[in-house]
Amino acid sequence: MLDKVGLKSLDGLYDQIPEDIRFKGDYEIPLGASEIEVRQLFERLGSQNQQMTCFAGYGVYDHYTPSVIPNLLSRSEFLTSYTPYQAEISQGTLHYIFEYQSMMAELTGMDISNASMYDGTTATAEAMLMAVAAGKKQNKVLVSETVNSNTRKVLDTYALHHGVELETIAGKDGVTDIDDLKARLADGGVAGVIVQQPNAYGIIEDYTGFADVCHENKALFIMNSVAADLAVLKTPGEWGADIAVGDGQSLGIPMQYGGPYVGYMCCTEKLIRKMPGRIVGMTNDNRNQRVFVLTLQAREQHIRRQKATSNICSNQSLMALWVTVYLSLMGKQGLKEAAQLSYAGAHYLCDGLMKTGKFHLVYDKPFFNEFLVKYDGDTDALYQRFIEAGILGGVKLDTGILFAVTEKRTKEEIDNLLTIAAL
Amino acid sequence: MNNRLYGNLIFELSKEGRRGCSLPKNYFGDYEIPASMKRTQDAALPECDELTVVRHYTNLSNNNFGVDTGFYPLGSCTMKYNPKINEEIAALPQFQNLHPSQPAQTAMGAKAVVAMLNKALCALTGLAQFTFKPYAGAHGELTGLMVIDNYHRSRGDMARKKVIVPDSAHGTNPASAAVCGLEIIEVKSSPDGLVDLEDLERLVSQEGPNIAAMMMTNPNTLGLFETHIPEIAKLIHDCGGLMYYDGANLNPMLGACRPGDMGFDVMHINLHKTFSTPHGGGGPGAGPVGVRDGLQEFFPFVSPYQGNFGVMMRAYTYILSLGRDQIKNVGPLATLNANYIKESLKDVYELPIDTVCCHEFVFDGLKDKSTGVTTMDVAKRLLDYGYHAPTIYFPLLFHESLMIEPTENESKETLDAFIAVMRKIADEAKDDPELVKSAPHNTPIGRVDDVLAAKHPIVTYKQMMNDAN
Numbered sequence: 034m035l036d037k038v039g040l041k042s043l044d045g046l047y048d049q050i051p052e053d054i055r056f057k058g059d060y061e062i063p064l065g066a067s068e069i070e071v072r073q074l075f076e077r078l079g080s081q082n083q084q085m086t087c088f089a090g091y092g093v094y095d096h097y098t099p100s101v102i103p104n105l106l107s108r109s110e111f112l113t114s115y116t117p118y119q120a121e122i123s124q125g126t127l128h129y130i131f132e133y134q135s136m137m138a139e140l141t142g143m144d145i146s147n148a149s150m151y152d153g154t155t156a157t158a159e160a161m162l163m164a165v166a167a168g169k170k171q172n173k174v175l176v177s178e179t180v181n182s183n184t185r186k187v188l189d190t191y192a193l194h195h196g197v198e199l200e201t202i203a204g205k206d207g208v209t210d211i212d213d214l215k216a217r218l219a220d221g222g223v224a225g226v227i228v229q230q231p232n233a234y235g236i237i238e239d240y241t242g243f244a245d246v247c248h249e250n251k252a253l254f255i256m257n258s259v260a261a262d263l264a265v266l267k268t269p270g271e272w273g274a275d276i277a278v279g280d281g282q283s284l285g286i287p288m289q290y291g292g293p294y295v296g297y298m299c300c301t302e303k304l305i306r307k308m309p310g311r312i313v314g315m316t317n318d319n320r321n322q323r324v325f326v327l328t329l330q331a332r333e334q335h336i337r338r339q340k341a342t343s344n345i346c347s348n349q350s351l352m353a354l355w356v357t358v359y360l361s362l363m364g365k366q367g368l369k370e371a372a373q374l375s376y377a378g379a380h381y382l383c384d385g386l387m388k389t390g391k392f393h394l395v396y397d398k399p400f401f402n403e404f405l406v407k408y409d410g411d412t413d414a415l416y417q418r419f420i421e422a423g424i425l426g427g428v429k430l431d432t433g434i435l436f437a438v439t440e441k442r443t444k445e446e447i448d449n450l451l452t453i454a455a456l
Numbered sequence: 457m458n459n460r461l462y463g464n465l466i467f468e469l470s471k472e473g474r475r476g477c478s479l480p481k482n483y484f485g486d487y488e489i490p491a492s493m494k495r496t497q498d499a500a501l502p503e504c505d506e507l508t509v510v511r512h513y514t515n516l517s518n519n520n521f522g523v524d525t526g527f528y529p530l531g532s533c534t535m536k537y538n539p540k541i542n543e544e545i546a547a548l549p550q551f552q553n554l555h556p557s558q559p560a561q562t563a564m565g566a567k568a569v570v571a572m573l574n575k576a577l578c579a580l581t582g583l584a585q586f587t588f589k590p591y592a593g594a595h596g597e598l599t600g601l602m603v604i605d606n607y608h609r610s611r612g613d614m615a616r617k618k619v620i621v622p623d624s625a626h627g628t629n630p631a632s633a634a635v636c637g638l639e640i641i642e643v644k645s646s647p648d649g650l651v652d653l654e655d656l657e658r659l660v661s662q663e664g665p666n667i668a669a670m671m672m673t674n675p676n677t678l679g680l681f682e683t684h685i686p687e688i689a690k691l692i693h694d695c696g697g698l699m700y701y702d703g704a705n706l707n708p709m710l711g712a713c714r715p716g717d718m719g720f721d722v723m724h725i726n727l728h729k730t731f732s733t734p735h736g737g738g739g740p741g742a743g744p745v746g747v748r749d750g751l752q753e754f755f756p757f758v759s760p761y762q763g764n765f766g767v768m769m770r771a772y773t774y775i776l777s778l779g780r781d782q783i784k785n786v787g788p789l790a791t792l793n794a795n796y797i798k799e800s801l802k803d804v805y806e807l808p809i810d811t812v813c814c815h816e817f818v819f820d821g822l823k824d825k826s827t828g829v830t831t832m833d834v835a836k837r838l839l840d841y842g843y844h845a846p847t848i849y850f851p852l853l854f855h856e857s858l859m860i861e862p863t864e865n866e867s868k869e870t871l872d873a874f875i876a877v878m879r880k881i882a883d884e885a886k887d888d889p890e891l892v893k894s895a896p897h898n899t900p901i902g903r904v905d906d907v908l909a910a911k912h913p914i915v916t917y918k919q920m921m922n923d924a925n
Contacts, residue, residue: 034868038795038812043788046795047712049681049812054717061579065779068541074776075769079550081565089555092760099477101506103547105513110457113522113538115530116738119845121836121899124461125520126737129513132466135917139499145915148738151591154760162635183760190756194602194636237493268495289546290566291556291761292591293740305913311738315920316909319902322461328909334594334631335850339640344631346594351736358513361466362476364503370479373489381484399490420562428557444483 085425086446087288088382090403090437091233092153092181096261096371097441098285102358111354116311116347120326121318126350127325130313133357140263140360141277142270143299148311148348149356153280154187156296157227157257159309159343160276161188163300164225164253165197166342167307171224171251172197175217178204179232184257188227202226207396207405208238211246218250225253225276230269231262234435235379235403236396244273253304259283260297260356261375262401264368269299276300285359286352295352306332309343371440375402378438378447385451386436392454395433403437405430415454422453457525461900462515467917469512470502476509500918519900520737521844527870529797531816531847531859532626532677534707534729539777542733542770551769556761570762573772577725580775580783581706582716583746586725587755588763593704596724596743597632597671599758603722603747604669604698605636606754616668616697620659622651624677624851629702638668645853649678649809651688664695671700674718675708675814677851679794679861689719698722703743706730707863708791708815711784721748730786731771742767789864790815793871797860800875804882808854815863821856822885829885829892831856836903837884837895841877 040046047055066074087095106112110125117123117130130148137146150156161174176188178201192199203213209228217223226247231237240256247254255276256269261283263269269277282294300308306329314328334341363371379402386392386406395405408415412434419426424446427436438447504512522528528535546552554563574586590596601619608616619633623642630640643659646652651672660667670692674682682688689699701715701723707730709715715723727733728741735741742764745755762768775783791814798807798817805819821831835845835858847859862871884892896902914920 034792034796037799038792039799043792046788046791046812047681049683050713051683051686054686054713054719056582056712056714056717059780060576060783062576062780062783063776065782066776068777071541071545071773071776075545075548075773076550078565078568079548081568082550082554083558083562084550084553085555085558085562087553087555089557091557093556095553095555101476101510105510105517107543108514108517109524109538110517110520110522111737112543112734113524114520114737115528115533115535115735115844119521119835119839120904121896121901122457122521122839122844123519123737124463124900125516125518128463128465128516128519131915132917134915135465135467136499136501138916138918139501142495145919151595151740152759155591155595155758186757187759190602190758191635194605194756196637237490239493263495264499265489265494267493271495287552288555289552290554290558290563290765292759292764293766295740305915312913312915314909315914316905318904322901323463324461324901324904326904326906326909328906328913328915331910333627335627337631338627339630339634341627341631341634344594344598344628344635345592346628347592347739347741349591349740350738351734352740354513354737357466358509360501361504361509361512362506363501364470364475364477365498365501366473366503367475367477367479368501369498374479374482374484376489377482377484377487380487399493401489420559425555425558425562440479443480 085423087425088436088438088450089425089428091428091435092183092280093288094283094437094439095288095441096283096285096439098287099362101362102285102355105358106351106355111351117327120324124324127313129354129357131325133353134313136357136360137297138299140260141299142268143277144302145305146297146299147308148313149353150296150298150310151349152294152296153257154184156278156298157184158187158191160255160278160298161191161197161225162195163276163307163309164255167253168224171222173200173222174225174227175200175202175223176227177202177209177229179209180227180229181233207234207236207398211242215246218246218252223250223252225255227255227257229257231259231401234396234405235400236398237401240272261372264372275304281356284356286355293349293352295349295356307342310345311348374440375438378442379404382436382438382447386454389455402439403435405433405435407433418453424450457521458518458900459898462519465917466502466504466512469504469508472503474503474505476504476506526842527866527874528844529846529860529862530844531861532704534861534863536732536863537865538732538734539774542773545773546766546769569769569772573768576775577744577746581723581746582714583723584749585752586744586746588744588768589759590724590743590745591759591764592739592741593724593726593743594628594632595758596745597628597702598635599745599756600700600722600724601632601636601638602756603751603754604700606756607751608668615666618663618666619668620670622672622676624853626677626704629671649680650682653684653687656688656691660691660695667695667697669698669700671702673702673705675705678809678818679813679816681814685718708787710786712787721751727767727771732774733767733770740764740767786864793862793864793866797862797871797875801878804879816859816861818851818854819858820854821858822882824886827885827889829889831858833892833895834858834881837881837892839896840898843874
């Protein structure tokens with residue numbers, strides 16, 4: 034091979050690199066390890082992670098993953114392919130993305146969906162940018178105080194650099210204050226309004242009238258929801274949202290210390306050409322077969338460069354497949370049942386905590402599978418007692434402890450937590 | 457891969473009342489969701505038994521081509537082999553079941569992986585610290601530009617809003633700059649395919665105090681090493697800007713040259729390219745951002761946790777498997793493979809810049825233009841022979857760009873077979889051009905009607921059904 038290239042040694046391949054910046058030594062990384070040694074190392078590291086019964090949520094939930102999913106996703110035709118540019122040999126990917134889009138549109142009650150985004154927080158940021166781009170001279174976006182603080186921090190980051198003016202809509206008793214929203218909309222210049230359902234404290238908010246006041250003021254109504262909860266909850270479409278975003282992690286994706294997850298973004302048909310990210314559409318091939326293809330690419334960075342709707346290149350394809358297989362297995366009934374079980378478990382836990390007499394709900398509002406309580410004793414000590422018992426006892430927020438329950442939590446596990454909480 | 461299409465939608469296999477899951481009974485009692493908060497209609501999700509679901513997705517996978525199926529010389533995407541051990545390690549339950557807000561004391565193993573990967577990436581790039589928050593390459597670019605914007609803002613240097621990119625740059629660079637609120641100025645390429653230093657000097661003298669950064673890949677998108685990189689870095693640094701390295705083309709630099717030593721201050725790495733994590737049909741990837749010492753404090757909050765931790769587990773497994781002794785061979789072998797293909801085909805394909813390349817190179821279509829066979833036709837004909845097509849019509853510098861990147865994993869036998877097919881296609885273009893122009897013939901589907909898809913977008917099953925009625 035070197036002969037063909039006309040060189041005597043591999044070193045000659047880099048003769049064009051100036052000598053003083055060539056890397057000549059050894060990298061300071063460990064020596065190569067065999068498969069056995071690599072496995073041993075990670076198993077040893079794994080043993081330093083404590084396996085816990087999870088009652089934590091705040092955007093990431095411990096739902097069950099049916100064994101079919103990792104099995105199907107390990108098929109290397111899915112795993113080792115790239116973005117489906119060559120439609121003729123990528124129908125597998127294009128086809129499941131079309132199914133994914135169809136299912137997410139169903140779940141959110143919206144017209145259309147894109148092929149997925151990185152996660153729920155960045156999908157929300159993309160929705161903010163979309164609203165500003167769609168608005169003519171409006172450069173302000175309002176965010177409810179009841180939106181998850183992680184999402185808010187990502188919004189703050191994007192807004193700072195992109196020059197979006199972000200304002201907070203006040204919360205009142207744990208829910209978005211519609212009077213404050215109206216007052217801020219009346220100030221003018223608002224391109225979008227962002228709310229969350231269930232909100233950061235797990236509360237199911239009543240968004241009656243929100244879409245109307247947004248639309249009267251030419252602002253897009255953007256709703257961030259926990260995907261799994263939409264199996265039973267009134268949908269963003271029913272609330273009148275223009276854009277529905279959120280994280281799909283709750284659809285059976287393992288928590289894996291923060292990622293990969295998948296963000297979803299759905300919207301009304303009239304906003305389709307403003308949407309960021311990949312979109313798969315139906316068409317025909319020259320053999321007259323129904324086929325799928327990446328479409329509306331004129332929105333995207335590889336064509337429009339700095340005028341693109343977003344800089345996003347990839348979708349979160351494999352995780353979209355994860356969600357698609359999950360929704361296929363759970364189906365219409367299973368998804369509802371899992372949501373109802375999570376709801377029932379959380380309310381059973383909440384009732385139990387109230388009975389100890391040491392806790393009270395921070396907000397007395399309907400909640401889904403997550404709720405915020407205040408502990409009358411030493412919260413840190415209680416949290417530590419949970420850890421010692423192998424329980425991840427919620428997420429500690431400034432205002433209290435936020436407990437989450439999924440269909441995976443058994444009555445025994447919840448009773449065990451209650452016993453410790455009552456001590 | 458099958459050569460016949462499996463075309464059913466999961467919705468079309470649905471039968472009322474079927475299900476593919478089992479759930480525990482409710483032992484908690486009757487807790488009812490308030491009726492006013494419930495959706496009025498169930499989501500019309502498919503209703504299928506488990507076997508139907510398994511067969512459906514297995515059949516779909518047979519319509520797909522991956523690295524494990526065959527050679528995937530897709531330029532600038534670094535489609536290297538994804539070792540199987542990576543997948544097993546990432547799936548270890550001791551890591552998979554960790555909630556991201558688990559306190560540090562209960563996640564020491566995961567924290568250690570992050571710290572070790574950080575250290576390894578610093579050693580490999582010559583930078584001081586990485587943030588793992590960015591989820592993908594484009595997200596990394598945006599994050600890196602935010603670091604640069606934050607740095608200038610911290611100094612009260614508010615006018616620095618312009619980013620210089622070469623005209624050969626990937627479209628993401630200008631798009632990321634736009635999302636970051638920055639403006640692009642393009643620097644020309646010289647006839648040898650490198651940044652035109654004179655044009656750069658002109659831009660720097662005109663725009664000096666407004667320049668936030670220069671953003672580039674090295675080797676560039678033509679696969680050529682920017683030999684003037686020390687001079688470029690000096691020009692930019694002297695005018696107060698920072699140097700951003702787009703890590704898309706890092707692979708050939710392993711064992712050759714580190715971005716930190718080239719003079720770059722900020723970079724992102726596509727773990728799914730250089731560090732062997734699977735592309736997954738378009739993601740998830742990971743785009744950690746590294747900086748020179750002193751810039752760590754400017755890392756922005758672009759995601760809540762550690763980024764795509766599962767991808768990081770795979771990347772660190774790869775680094776450990778190759779280790780100090782092997783990783784330095786990655787760049788030279790990838791570079792040798794690319795040059796070998798280039799030299800073996802340049803008599804029949806147009807090579808606009810005939811010089812030693814790095815991991816990839818660009819042909820400007822077939823040498824014989826009289827046949828009317830385009831780069832698109834060549835790409836589609838390659839599919840018939842069981843190869844993925846190279847990247848086509850990028851970079852935009854040439855009309856018929858055909859960008860080939862073989863990676864270090866491919867054997868001489870694989871490369872020789874590919875070269876033989878490329879030569880055969882060149883022959884076919886002369887002898888039977890229609891055969892090439894009407895390709896592909898052996899794939900599950902033929903050429904698709906892109907215009908119809910965009911003109912009348914149908915992107916959900918519901919729209920499809922409404923359209924049919």
